[in-house]
């Protein structure tokens with residue numbers, strides 16, 4: 001297996017080191033190439049994602065990413081120029097974000113409800129597409145736009161992936177989350193697409209929630225969700241909330257997946273580089289470790305992925321307080337290797 005590793009910035013470096021310890025214990029001998037992309041490279045050379053690096057990344061089986069973003073670089077430069085560019089160039093149109101409340105993990109929600117759903121967040125379009133601009137900057141007449149791009153092609157392919165995903169789950173229930181009462185053009189395209197594709201998946205039951213209501217239900221009744229399909233921005237926001245209700249953002253894993261497998265998929269924790277705790281070994285690396293498990297599952301190493309998930313489940317049950325990042329990594333590596 002050829003794996004590209006992009007530790008990135010802040011806690012990305014720390015959680016990636018811990019996650020690789022677990023990978024090495026479970027799948028020894030992976031051919032890893034580390035790429036020092038992010039704030040260090042940008043501040044040294046002004047480069048974000050050199051063409052030669054992108055070409056090398058295309059030849060890998062998968063990419064493991066820590067997190068991108070640093071206070072030393074203006075907001076958006078690394079996020080757009082590196083992270084989103086990777087997702088767009090590699091056509092990661094499914095941003096797969098599972099949320100599961102592991103036994104023994106405290107949730108802030110009353111009654112400790114069962115939580116087990118997966119968000120299919122569109123990964124290449126929406127308001128993140130880069131279709132915007134500014135007029136009369138720094139004047140009282142400034143106008144800034146960030147236009148959401150929703151193509152029939154782009155919406156249909158992620159919707160199909162979500163239905164395929166729903167078919168593999170016990171409940172086979174799919175919820176479209178959007179805001180079609182206000183975003184009438186994009187919302188209508190999503191709504192029609194889901195209903196048209198649904199005809200090919202008669203076993204899948206359907207629901208629709210406006211995104212504002214979905215934030216209520218994620219807190220008051222998260223058990224209603226099985227598969228959620230939504231756009232890039234709504235999916236970004238909902239999955240941080242989902243992480244928080246399922247025990248913390250430090251547990252939330254994700255995959256930027258190209259289901260056609262024409263490019264390597266990229267696995268990363270849902271969280272960012274957390275400058276507030278960076279360099280202190282305070283970050284929980286579990287999200288990065290579970291992202292490794294998602295990666296192995298994607299690559300067909302299902303038994304190895306299951307071993308990591310089992311080790312995480314047991315570890316979470318026995319936790320009595322915080323541990324340093326690397327201590328958690330070493331604990332999980334030991335548990336997953338035996």
Ligand SMILES: NC(=O)C1=CN([C@@H]2O[C@H](COP(=O)(O)OP(=O)(O)OC[C@H]3O[C@@H](n4cnc5c(N)ncnc54)[C@H](O)[C@@H]3O)[C@@H](O)[C@H]2O)C=CC1
Nearest residue numbers: 067068069070079249250271272273274275276277283284
């Ligand atoms: N995929 C990526 O690379 C992402 C990058 N970012 C970037 O990261 C930087 C910081 O963004 P924020 O909005 O602060 O989001 P963040 O996710 O980095 O942090 C939000 C909060 O969660 C905590 N947190 C995050 N990961 C944690 C972990 N593993 N263990 C314990 N606590 C954890 C942080 O300490 C902070 O209080 C920005 O530059 C942002 O653009 C943000 C989200 C995703």
Ligand SMILES: CC(C)CC(=O)C(=O)O
Nearest residue numbers: 079080083084236270272
């Ligand atoms: C930093 C953004 C580009 C991405 C983000 O917040 C996410 O993918 O969760």
Ligand SMILES: [Mg+2]
Nearest residue numbers: 236237240270
């Ligand atoms: Mg996010």
